[in-house]
Every structure is written in structure tokens, then in C-alpha cells.
Amino acid sequence: MDMQSPPAYVQMVQAETPPEEPVEPAPVEVNVWKYIPESASSVTMIVTLSPPTGQAVIYAAGHENDGTLFKGPRSIDEVRLSGPMIYVKLYGATSFNIQYTNYRVRE
Numbered sequence: 548m549d550m551q552s553p554p555a556y557v558q559m560v561q562a563e564t565p566p567e568e569p570v571e572p573a574p575v576e577v578n579v580w581k582y583i584p585e586s587a588s589s590v591t592m593i594v595t596l597s598p599p600t601g602q603a604v605i606y607a608a609g610h611e612n613d614g615t616l617f618k619g620p621r622s623i624d625e626v627r628l629s630g631p632m633i634y635v636k637l638y639g640a641t642s643f644n645i646q647y648t649n650y651r652v653r654e
Contacts, residue, residue, distance in 0.1 A: 574634035577645065587628055587650040594645055595621045601640025607633050623648070 583590055596603055599620030606614030607629040615626045619640060626633060635643060 572636045572638060574636050575643075577633050577635060578631050579628065579633055579647070580631040582647045583650045584652070585631070586652045588653045589625050589627045589651045590647055591623065591625045591649040592645050592647050593621060593623045594643055595619075596637075596640040597642045598640065602638045603640055603643055604636045604638070605633055 579587075579590060592605075594603055594605070594617040596617065596619030601619045603617045603619075604614040605617060605626050607627055609629045610627055611634075614634075614636075615624045617624060635645075637643065
């Protein structure tokens with residue numbers, strides 16, 4: 548009579564590691580005063596994103612928490628200004644193009 552050992556049951560357990568936080572994209576700095584007057588308090592822009600499934604958040608210094616969301620492939624909205632620079636954070640997009648259509652002047 549052949550004696551066989553009982554089948555072995557092996558359970559593999561992965562070490563519990565917390566899920567990684569998504570990496571926040573680095574903002575791209577854009578000087579808007581090349582295209583609109585320094586007295587502008589906001590600017591309306593058309594943003595084209597590539598690939599078209601991407602998104603972008605555009606904000607001015609001091610307005611990091613209330614930026615304007617642009618969804619690809621092409622969208623239009625207004626961005627408040629607080630100086631010559633705006634910042635563009637790309638989410639799922641690899642490139643962007645901005646057309647400035649209108650602006651408001653401080654009163």
C-alpha cells in the first residue's frame with residue numbers, strides 16, 4: 548500500500564500596504580500679460596487639450612483652491628487673475644493650447 552501525504556494547502560498573503568496617493572501634477576506657468584492688458588482682472592479663454600479625454604485646472608496665484616476646470620477636447624470659461632501668471636495643471640492631458648477671447652478690466 549502506497550502512503551501519500553495529504554495535499555498541502557498554501558495560502559499566499561501579500562503585505563498590507565496603503566494605496567499610493569495620486570501624484571499631483573506640476574503646474575505649468577503661463578504669462579498672460581503677453582496677450583492681455585495688465586489691468587485685466589479676469590480673462591475668458593478657450594482651452595484645447597490633447598488627448599481629448601484630458602482635463603486641466605487653471606488658476607492664478609492665491610486662487611489655487613478655486614481654479615477653473617477645463618475638460619477636453621475643447622472648452623471655454625473665465626479665469627480670475629491676480630498678476631501676470633496663471634498656472635495650468637494637466638490631468639490625463641499631455642498638452643494644451645490657450646486662446647484668449649475676452650477680458651475684464653479692474654474698476
